[in-house]
Amino acid sequence: MQLEGLGDSALTMTINFGMSVGAFFLCLNIIPKFKDSFISANLFGVDLNKLIKKKVPEALGVVCGAVFLCTMFIFMPVPFYKQLAANTPGKFPHHEYIHYLAALLSICCMVFLGFADDVLNLKWRHKLLLPTLASLPLLTVYFTNVNATNIILPVQLRDLMGMDLRLGPIYYIYMGMLAVFCTNAINIYAGVNGLEVGQSCVIALSVLVFNFLEVQGEHRLGHVFSIYFMMPFFAVSAALLYHNWYPSRVFVGDTYCYFAGMTFAVVAILSHFSKTMLLFFIPQVFNFIFSVPQLFHFVPCPRHRLPKLNPHSGKLDMSYTMFKSGSLGTVGQFCIQLFDFFKLISVTHNVGDSGMYTQVNNLTLINLTLKVFGPLHEKKLVTILLVLQVICSIVAFMIRYQLKKIFYDS
């Protein structure tokens, strides 16, 4: 990424930090105030895992998204204050400023799409088409400014295939898919209070740590750019987490998942660290792959896959899907056998009225955690899942910095 002459980036980072703190308190303060208008707009859900069923306002992620966008609108001129003050015609670094506009355009589109989805319950084709289109401006900017589509090959492969591999158009398809993946990966790894925002906070913190580790290095300005986005993002997310933590007073909605996913995708693409970003998504990638048989309906997928409250113990149990024994297709059958072999699922045969049904727990990381630890209280479950996210981030850093030495002698 070619961002030159950002001025004194330590100072601008401090300003960004200050504005993030402001955004945090603003969000913390206004989220509860919006509760009633969300409920009267029919934007609410009922927490399935609580004994007392009451209306919880949904889609409050939109408030975070709006505060984030406003913060960035105000912040945007700051890194360019010197050039703006000088105002020499033809000297303004448009090729740098354009990154901010493209990034915010994509994020704004996704916040809008997410909110529209929460309100209107969009169809799958809209959910795939619109993010792809929304990432077009981003890819154009990448094409004109960076256009690095080569991946450095591991030492072991260099004799065969050379130093690096130029992927060309494939790399752009990969980046377009990254945006769609990030948004949906967070969206499907959900179901217990605080998990969507919690995981996003951990990922954002991991990215920030990574950026600060690298900010003195070769790609300094890309990492500075990422920091500018990640600090306010973390701030608004932390404020939302406060209200969304067990027991949730607000739900975050698809809006938040889309917002978070696109923000991660944008900084990964424009700051050119998409592989490292994917390392921070290990639990999400695992959950996605684990879910594939149900997402593509090789195995029946009920409307909700979240764990189930046991009203007697007050703890959460796994949730199950049931199907007629032998009714699965070849692919579904194979997946169930494979997952069963690795002890990832618990399969019960001969259930139901006539014993003709097979019962399998829903294929999510949340249910797998419950299989490993046994029934858990919701607060404990989400804590374990977030600790897992942190552990995966540590693993990610080890892969990024240790394993790299084996494959890439730098």
Next chain:
Amino acid sequence: MQLEGLGDSALTMTINFGMSVGAFFLCLNIIPKFKDSFISANLFGVDLNKLIKKKVPEALGVVCGAVFLCTMFIFMPVPFYKQLAANTPGKFPHHEYIHYLAALLSICCMVFLGFADDVLNLKWRHKLLLPTLASLPLLTVYFTNVNATNIILPVQLRDLMGMDLRLGPIYYIYMGMLAVFCTNAINIYAGVNGLEVGQSCVIALSVLVFNFLEVQGEHRLGHVFSIYFMMPFFAVSAALLYHNWYPSRVFVGDTYCYFAGMTFAVVAILSHFSKTMLLFFIPQVFNFIFSVPQLFHFVPCPRHRLPKLNPHSGKLDMSYTMFKSGSLGTVGQFCIQLFDFFKLISVTHNVGDSGMYTQVNNLTLINLTLKVFGPLHEKKLVTILLVLQVICSIVAFMIRYQLKKIFYDS
């Protein structure tokens, strides 16, 4: 506006036209399909001026906005196809491309804000704050690329004040307010089927005529830029008008008004013809000024100011506001007397139970039209109002091209 090297703009305009036709048919086709999901999302209104009260889906402008944004995302690389194909490092005209991104970012923000307003019924402070912030990126781009804040003075003033007046920061405040004005001016000039979209279509066509008249002139590339935005905008609006025309099968919502207003503001600012744009807003400006006493509550303002259906005649009558005689403040009193003097309103004294009340028709251009023409059928009323809009556009062209000669000897 400095847009150089756009390539063959006749070809790109043809492509833009083709995509606009596509957007028109797409909108025409999908708007009815979204009706049910809008109604089940509680996004509906009841047409107050129909005898049969049924649910009409509201805020369908969001579909137009989304189609417009998608069209522009796909179109954006087209004007730059030569530079993209050449892909010489450092040669891409970022200072041109940035206009598209800034424009779409502002429009996307407003579509999002409008939709949020339709869903959540935002407060006035949000409705003023967010558009202002959303126009910040636009103003930064204007500052770095154009930064023309001088207005050429009429010949008659030049002896006193010189050739031109440099407004500096005031010009930026003016542009920021232009965005807020355009969005709200369309929003308050509403109340009969088809008026919001109809007026926007007339304005868009007027802008297109103006652009095509000027496209060979000095500021050629600014007008080409405007055409690129106005053609798809007109296309999606025309499709919406088809469904919103009397009797409305869908309502357009604040979303559409915000979307339309911001699109006009964006092209006016970036293509540097904000004064001409305001000339196309004559009915809206008049309606706004006429409404001021009610908007600022100098005169009591009922929740709805739209005309009232007379169930016997099937025609629309003026709607009224009532207040205790002598209860108005000085300003309100003065406005009523002023408007009464110019026969713009009909005032009835000594009404109500004890004859202590005064009745005045609501201060809108729609009611004024009904005062002039007498009760009208809704379809006829909206037709007259749109014809008025066309006449005002013709007047605007006369002012722009004829009156200009008196004040500006070019």
